[in-house]
Amino acid sequence: MQIKVIRKILEANDRISDQLKQFFREKGILVINLMSSPGAGKTTLLEKTLSDLKKEFNMAVIEGDLQTSNDAERIAATGAQVIQINTEGGCHLDGSMVLEAANQMELDNVDILFVENVGNLVCPAEFSVGEDYKVTILSVVEGDDKPQKYPLIFAESQVMLLNKTDLLPYVDFNMEKASNFARSLKSEIEVYPISAKTGEGIEHWYDWLRKEVKGKKS
Amino acid sequence: MQIKVIRKILEANDRISDQLKQFFREKGILVINLMSSPGAGKTTLLEKTLSDLKKEFNMAVIEGDLQTSNDAERIAATGAQVIQINTEGGCHLDGSMVLEAANQMELDNVDILFVENVGNLVCPAEFSVGEDYKVTILSVVEGDDKPQKYPLIFAESQVMLLNKTDLLPYVDFNMEKASNFARSLKSEIEVYPISAKTGEGIEHWYDWLRKEVKGKKS
Numbered sequence: 001m002q003i004k005v006i007r008k009i010l011e012a013n014d015r016i017s018d019q020l021k022q023f024f025r026e027k028g029i030l031v032i033n034l035m036s037s038p039g040a041g042k043t044t045l046l047e048k049t050l051s052d053l054k055k056e057f058n059m060a061v062i063e064g065d066l067q068t069s070n071d072a073e074r075i076a077a078t079g080a081q082v083i084q085i086n087t088e089g090g091c092h093l094d095g096s097m098v099l100e101a102a103n104q105m106e107l108d109n110v111d112i113l114f115v116e117n118v119g120n121l122v123c124p125a126e127f128s129v130g131e132d133y134k135v136t137i138l139s140v141v142e143g144d145d146k147p148q149k150y151p152l153i154f155a156e157s158q159v160m161l162l163n164k165t166d167l168l169p170y171v172d173f174n175m176e177k178a179s180n181f182a183r184s185l186k187s188e189i190e191v192y193p194i195s196a197k198t199g200e201g202i203e204h205w206y207d208w209l210r211k212e213v214k215g216k217k218s
Numbered sequence: 219m220q221i222k223v224i225r226k227i228l229e230a231n232d233r234i235s236d237q238l239k240q241f242f243r244e245k246g247i248l249v250i251n252l253m254s255s256p257g258a259g260k261t262t263l264l265e266k267t268l269s270d271l272k273k274e275f276n277m278a279v280i281e282g283d284l285q286t287s288n289d290a291e292r293i294a295a296t297g298a299q300v301i302q303i304n305t306e307g308g309c310h311l312d313g314s315m316v317l318e319a320a321n322q323m324e325l326d327n328v329d330i331l332f333v334e335n336v337g338n339l340v341c342p343a344e345f346s347v348g349e350d351y352k353v354t355i356l357s358v359v360e361g362d363d364k365p366q367k368y369p370l371i372f373a374e375s376q377v378m379l380l381n382k383t384d385l386l387p388y389v390d391f392n393m394e395k396a397s398n399f400a401r402s403l404k405s406e407i408e409v410y411p412i413s414a415k416t417g418e419g420i421e422h423w424y425d426w427l428r429k430e431v432k433g434k435k436s
Contacts, residue, residue: 037360038360067369068366070367091309149256167389171385
């Protein structure tokens with residue numbers, strides 16, 4: 001019974017997500033569904049990306065949180081267009097929430113739309129929000145076993161960002177182990193160690209975005 | 219429609235949880251539902267607690283994970299009785315899973331049963347597993363805004379452990395801000411800053427366990 005209901009919810013979401021994909025495709029927008037555990041650095045990564053690339057791209061953000069508009073305020077401070085979705089306790093964003101948010105935004109001439117999901121390494125992986133790619137941040141403080149323990153989200157992601165490399169001297173984290181686990185789940189996943197705080201390694205992430213925006217336009 | 223189904227699921231869980239509470243009460247076991255984000259240190263805290271208090275208490279563990287029995291193996295290495303629940307992708311433990319696990323354990327003479335939930339700061343908060351108390355670990359690396367952003371889990375918890383204090387010199391984390399947020403959600407919440415890695419502050423956690431076990435026996 002429960003399983004049947006969940007399947008229906010997922011199918012309904014897939015239909016809305018297909019509509020969204022069509023809408024974003026017509027506008028030529030690269031859409032990134034950004035996911036991670038709470039506190040792994042999604043908002044900090046976006047703040048830095050929006051500031052560093054603001055002369056190259058027109059970027060907008062949909063912020064997902066259970067409560068508060070703290071993150072949207074941080075994003076707005078960079079000058080980027082942002083809208084906040086509060087899920088009122090819900091553990092993930094879904095297509096209908098993003099559709100409603102997108103309808104309230106000015107998306108003509110936007111190159112990249114980032115959808116920052118609720119901080120959760122489980123539920124968001126199951127719900128497409130019309131994105132081109134899922135990108136998952138794993139903070140090195142969380143441990144190198146996380147791709148093995150939370151496999152779906154990494155299997156669904158095109159990029160894994162290993163964030164907070166500035167803390168590597170103080171924690172036990174084996175880069176190769178984490179990367180190999182992720183690649184065993186999705187062979188073509190891109191793995192970029194970065195520090196969103198110091199900027200270390202972040203050019204690889206920017207180069208990936210540049211390549212994908214270019215692909216959208218051609 | 220979706221909301222009605224979810225309410226039914228929660229009500230069914232409450233019934234099983236009441237049965238479990240009765241069962242644990244008769245055996246005089248203190249039951250702790252241990253929750254946190256992925257990688258905040260649940261298993262490390264348990265390893266240390268089980269080792270340090272093994273002469274004082276008979277302790278057992280139910281491990282919840284999406285996949286793998288890695289954590290159960292770490293717990294078993296301490297000599298404690300442990301059973302692994304794999305949720306097969308499910309984002310939280312529920313009463314029926316814990317009932318099935320408890321039925322397979324030898325719980326006579328057990329003083330404390332720890333239920334280590336799936337790493338997730340959202341969904342586990344809604345499902346009682348027959349515990350006396352929920353205890354939530356927040357790693358200081360996750361940020362002091364988390365009680366505000368994920369309020370339900372802190373509002374439901376009797377104890378908030380602020381873990382990884384050994385990393386405090388390298389991150390921005392305001393202890394008072396995190397504590398005040400948590401207390402605004404639940405005035406009587408106990409807040410203990412600890413490092414499960416170095417043992418700093420952990421005696422406060424042990425004293426709380428001692429007091430609660432004593433309360434169970436009297």
